[in-house]
Amino acid sequence: MGKPVPALAAAGDVGLTALPGVGKAVAEKFAARGLLRLQDLWLHLPRQYEDRTRITPVRLLQPGVAAQVEGRVEAVERGFRYRPLLRVAIGDDSRATLVLRFFHFRSQQVNQFRVGARVRAYGTPRPGQQGLEIVHPSYRVLDDEAEGELGDALDPVYPAIEGIGPATLRRLVAQALERLPPAEELELVPAARLGHGLPSLRDALLTLHRPPREADVAALLAGTHPAQRRLALEELLAHHLSLRRQRIALQAHAAPALADDGGRVQALLSALPFALTGAQQRVFEQIRADLARPSPMLRLVQGDVGSGKTVVAAMAALIAIGSGRQAALMAPTELLAEQHLANLRTWLEPLGVRVAWLAGKVSGRARTAVLAEAASGAAQLVVGTHALMQEGVVFRDLALAIVDEQHRFGVHQRLALRDKGAAAGSVPHQLVMTATPIPRTLAMAAYADLDVSAIDELPPGRTPVQTVVLGAARRPELIDRIRTACAEGRQAYWVCTIIDESDEVVAQAAQTTWEQLTAALPGLRVGFVHGRMKAAAKQATMLEFKRGELDVLVATTVIEVGVDVPNASLMIVENAERLGLSQLHQLRGRVGRGSQASSCVLLYQSPLSQMAKQRLETMRATSDGFVIAEKDLELRGPGELLGTRQTGLADFRIADLARDADLLPEVHRIGEALMREAPDIADRLVARWIGGAARYAAA
Known part of the structure; x- marks a missing residue:
C-alpha cells in the first residue's frame, strides 16, 4: 500500500472559525447542522445547479426549464391586486417578450427597471396571462458598456442552513475549497484500487462544487456523475469499515465454545x-x-x-x-x-x-x-x-x-x-x-x-396465498365473501390504516369499519383491535380470535407481526395504497398458515400514484419476500426499509444504496484490503465521513 498517507491534511480538521466572516454565532449555526470542520464544508454538496454560463433567447425558453435570459425593459407595471405587484416586460433580439413578476420589492428596485435598461435574469419560466413569465427571478441590471461576462461554471445551490443566507454560504464554501490540500495529500484510497475510471477526491470535490459549463447536468441531478460516484464509493467504504471495525472489536472478546447438545x-x-x-x-x-x-x-x-x-x-x-x-x-x-x-x-x-x-x-x-x-x-x-x-x-x-x-x-x-x-x-x-x-x-x-x-425456502404444505387488487367500490362484494367464508367455519382479517375518521386522510377508519361490519354481519362475532388499546385488552381480543371465539378481526396494522391463526384464510387490507411493500407482505403472511386455500384482497382508493400502482402490481405478481424487498428498496430507499434509528443509513450524505448498489462489491474488496494492509488509513476514512458518531453496530 506504500508509505503512510499524511493525515487528512490537517487543513480539513481545522474549525470553521478559521474562515473570514465565521465568528462564534455563525459557527454555532453550522454546528447545528453537524458542520464543524473545513472538511465538513467540502462535503456539504450542492443539491442542484443553476446554469448562468449561457444566455437563452427568450423565444427558445421552455416552461419548467430554468434558464438565463438577457434583454431590455419594454414596459413596467406596478399595481396592487390583493397584494403589491411589480411586472417588468423584457425583450431580446429574438423578438419575444418575457415578464418578470415580483410580489416582494422595494421602491429602488422599481426605479432600476427604467424602459430601455439592460437586464440579465435567471429563473424558471411558466405560462402566464401574456406568455411566459418568471416569478421572483434572480437578476442584475447591466451597464450599457459592460460586457456582462458569463460564468465558466455552473452555480451551486446548497442545502439551506438556518440563519445563513445562500450567498454567504456559497462564499464560505468557496473559501473552504481554497484550502483543499493537493490531491496526493487528500487522497486516502490509492488510485490503483479505485477502478471504475473515477477521478481523484480533490477533482471530484471541485467538479461537484463548481461543475464546468459542459458538465452533464442530468447526471449531476441524478447522482450518477463520476465525481458523485467517487464520493459515494468512499462514503460507503467508510461505513463498511466502521461496521467491520465494530465486528473486530466484538470478536476480540471471548465467547463460550458450544458444541455438545447432549443428543x-x-x-x-x-x-x-x-x-x-x-x-x-x-x-x-x-x-x-x-x-x-x-x-x-x-x-x-x-x-x-x-x-x-x-x-x-x-x-x-x-x-x-x-x-x-x-x-x-x-x-x-x-x-x-x-x-x-x-x-x-x-x-x-x-x-x-x-x-x-x-x-x-x-x-x-x-x-x-x-x-x-x-x-x-x-x-x-x-x-x-x-x-x-x-x-x-x-x-x-x-x-x-x-x-x-x-x-x-x-x-x-x-x-x-x-x-x-x-x-x-x-x-x-x-x-x-x-x-x-x-x-x-x-x-x-x-x-x-x-x-x-x-x-429462502418455505416448508411443503404451505398453501400459496392468492392476491387480488380491487377498487374500494367493491367493498359490498367482500362483505358477502366474508359471510360465505365464515359460514364454512373459516375466519377473516379486515385491516385498516387508521383508527378514527379524519378529514385529512381519505381512508376508511377501523372504528367505522368495525361498526359497519358488525351491522352488516349480524350472525358473526366481529372483534376490533388497534394500537391505542391497553396491552391487556389487545392481547385478550387477539387470543379470542386465535381460539376461534371471533369470526372476523378488524384491526390496524398492529397485527402485522406475531399473529398465527391457521384457520384464518381471508385477509382484506383497506387503503392498501397507503402501505409499503414490506408491510403489505407481512400482513399477507397472516393468512395461508393452514391447509385451506387463502386469499389476500388489497382494496385501494383512486386515484393511485405511480408508486402505489407499482407496489400493488408487485404484490399481485409475486409472493417471494426477497423479490418484494428488492422492489421496496428501489421504490422507498433504505432508510424506510430498515428503520433509520437502528442503522444510521439515513445519515449518508452522498451515497444512495439503491442507486449505488453496484459499487458495494468494490467497497468490500477495497475495505478488506485496507483492514488487512493499512488499518491507519481505514481509521482516517472513518474519521472523515463518520467522525466520532457512536455506532452500536455490534448489537
Missing part, C-alpha cells in the same frame, strides 16, 4: 411432525459451526413469514443448553413472544428443558420465581419481551441471546440483552432474526458486521 437436537428432529427444509438445515449448520468457536457469533437469519426460523432458533438454544449454559429469546410484542413460548414448550419440555416466561405482565410471586430460576440456572431457556433487559434480570450463565424481529428493537436494547451474559471478558453468542427479507445489496451495506443467512 437433544436429534431428539427434537425425530419428534417434530415435519422435516426441515434444505434451507433450514443449511442455516442451522452455519449456526452450529459459529457456536463451536470460542469467539462470539453475530448472525442475522432472515426468512419469509412461515419459513421456519423458530425451529432453527430452538435447535441453536439446545446446543447452548446441552453445553450446560442458558439461552434467552426476546421478541418485540407479548403476542409474538407468547407464540414462541408455546412452540418452544411443546418442542423442548418433552426433552427435559425448563422454558421460563418473563414479560411485563408477569408480576408478584410468579416474577420472583422466574428471576430466581434465571439467576440459578434452573431456567435453561427464558422467553420474553423487553422485560428480559430490565435491571433485576440476572442469568447464571447466558451463552446465547436470540432476538426476533430485530429491526423493532433499538440498538441499545439489543446491547442490554447481550450484556446480561457478559462476564470476565466473555460475551454470549447472538442470533438475530427477521421476517422482513433484506435485499442482498442492503445487507452488504447495513450488516457488514453480521454474518447473514437466508432461509
